[in-house]
Amino acid sequence: MKSPQNRRVFVVGYGAATPLGATFAETWRRAVQGEAGFRKVTRCKVESACDIVGEIPDWSPQDLDFTDAKEVYNWNAAFVILTMAVCKEALEDAGIVMDAAIAPRMACLIGSALNGSDAFRTAMHDLEHRGPLRVSPYLLPNLCANLPSGKAGMLLKFTGPIFSPQGACASGNHAIGIGARMIRDGDCDFVLAGGADAPILPELIHGFANMNATIKVHAGDRAAGDPAQASRPFSIDRRGFVLSEGAGVVVLAAEEVIRAHGLTPRAEVLGVGWTSDAYHYTSPNPATIVRAIRETIGDAGLAAADVHCVNAHGTSTAKGDRTEIQCLREVFGKLLEKIPVSSNKSQLGHTLGATAAIEAALAVEGMRRGILLPTINYLPDPEFADIDVVPDAARKQPHEIVLSNAFGFGGTNCCVIFRGA
């Protein structure tokens, strides 16, 4: 294996499709205005108190410029076309024009938590009601976690390494972490790193409901009349996350190819830290979360005092948010009172494997523009009285170093530090 080349790695562009909008630009525009992207579920019929979800508004895959009705019918795992669209947007945003020199040097790492569960459900229906010979020949490709990257490659013509780095709700940071290391070491020059999930299905809605993971909106809850208030990380009445669909991709590039291709660096991937819990399949483990954050700061060559703000994992569960704040307190001590900690999930809900990549893109854009995105729907919890969650409204505040946290079921923690370029 070649020895590490210690190249610096930068974010040069991004794309996203989220409950706030089908593009990154629209997502950013609404995020800055403090809006939320939640509504009563329309993707499926389901009788559940957990029926407030985050759906991408106006998402119609058949209207994209690279699809047709047949393509959309065959690729019925929504994360496939979602990934293709967002990878395309990200490359265009970066201003990269594919050529024979770039293609073999571009990798694509798109993670996911629940992959092609939607295609599996359709196949199950066909099997039960129409017989085995009517199961789609595209079922297996739809179920392959790496297929979205593969289809993006067919559309965009890159031929470097592809695989799907899966760490449940931390998948996006896994992609960024591994991708940055691959560039640093010279395995490739560009990486499309991100995640995609389309989990708005009856089985999954009920499954999360029965785990007590998602919020049950009963009569009297403040979200009952206003779905926008369902996700409220760090609030006193937080009661579970809002299940959302979405995809996010950041384009990473090595320092020298940025210069050679006239691209614009937006932020440097300065440090990555990862750990696993060896503890419980869903409950977080403070010791290994603290270690992940410390290792990230150490890998970046920084001290805790250098971190300007935290893009929290903050899913809006009672226990998860408490654990994250406790861990931040342990790492930052008194410094934490001066470090804004906000959760984009208050606006986007929890897009599972996509969330870390979407939040990375929002964090980098925030640095470029000197804006901290808010934690909306905030009702103070005395337990977090010392924490500045950037309540309710975006704030103008220049900052250069962001810590982005992501933790996943199965006990996987992955944090990334970005420095504004």
Next chain:
Amino acid sequence: MRLSGKTLILGYDAVSSLGTDLESQWERAVRGESGIGPLTRFPLSDDFPVRVAGEVGDVDVRPYPFLQPREMAHWTSPIFKYALLVVHRALGKSRIDISPDIAPRVAVTFSSAVGGQDAVLKADRQMIAENKLPTPFANPNSCINMVGGKVSILTGATGPICATITACATGVTSMIIGDMMIQQNLADVVIAGAVDFPLVEPILAGFATMNGAYRPKEGRPHEAPEKTSRPFSANRRGFVVSEGAGAVILASPDFARAHGLTARIEMTGFGMTSDASHFVAPNLETVRRCMELTIASAGLKPADVDAVNAHATSTRIGDKVEADALADIFGAKVPPTTANKSQLGHAMGASSAIETILAMEGMLRDTVLPTINYEPDPAIRIDCVPGTAREVRQEFVLKNAFGFGGCNACLLLRRIL
């Protein structure tokens, strides 16, 4: 022994259609036997298109406290049981004790291509047929990275964890990413490998309707199951879907030295490419480049490679493209090239982990396993070690793995002499 700084293999273990302990799998493989039999995992309707499979036999779990029914009650997909079993046994063979001191330096890349779809299927069935809600464990059972999570909980490993999925190349990819983690000093030890138990109805039906899985010729009588997987053969008719799991323990040379552990095999090179061409059909140029990158990354020339452990699944186009790529690289001197799937069937993401394990066992025993059921195909001119195992001294072995979606991953293994 000279350590060159490469990542070392300290232990491995597998279950496959040939058996549930490594020694008996090896013995049956050397004898040229097949693990393929009738598909029995669920009742087959008359019109169900798939009738044969490579099933893994049951194991006696009594010696393993962590596999007791009480422990596993919520983890209904068999992927968890067999993953924990092979990881436990591989770690035992590696003689690594994951003490609290080293736990933060132990990473997990063990994963699965298909995951616990059987648990989703059960949840689906209950909802559709019985109008019953899924259990709280339905979603965790179907998170593919939960396999690695359970491995971490079992072993106490708290280093980086990631399921690095490339469909049917997942096993080899888990070793490549593990190797990177060690070389980048993110970990000292990596638990790599993969598990797949994909014999559930919609998955098999999907493989049949896409013309991937073996089906007998229309109007012909059914063939004996053990004859149905025949990579590189003129009459190959698709792959036979199998179950299996393989775990491989990787470690840095410094770690091995410090703990007095010796290795007999190291990972000396790897390569990864993607096709950007078709969602299932392979692409000659990028498959060839993947093998070339692998050989070059080891600092070798093609002539140094002593044997090839092929991906060869027994499909018309896949085997042809792989053989063409080998011919392009090696010219008239393609090394002995074996297709373990002729004996094991295709265990999806686990297949390349199990096959890598068999390749390493063969390196240590100076043996290349056979490609069974072979009937020459004039369009494929390679020495595929037909019928019976062969004695071959091997220092360098190339392992190929290719997955749907056009992802290619190859390894170069070196026997430490």
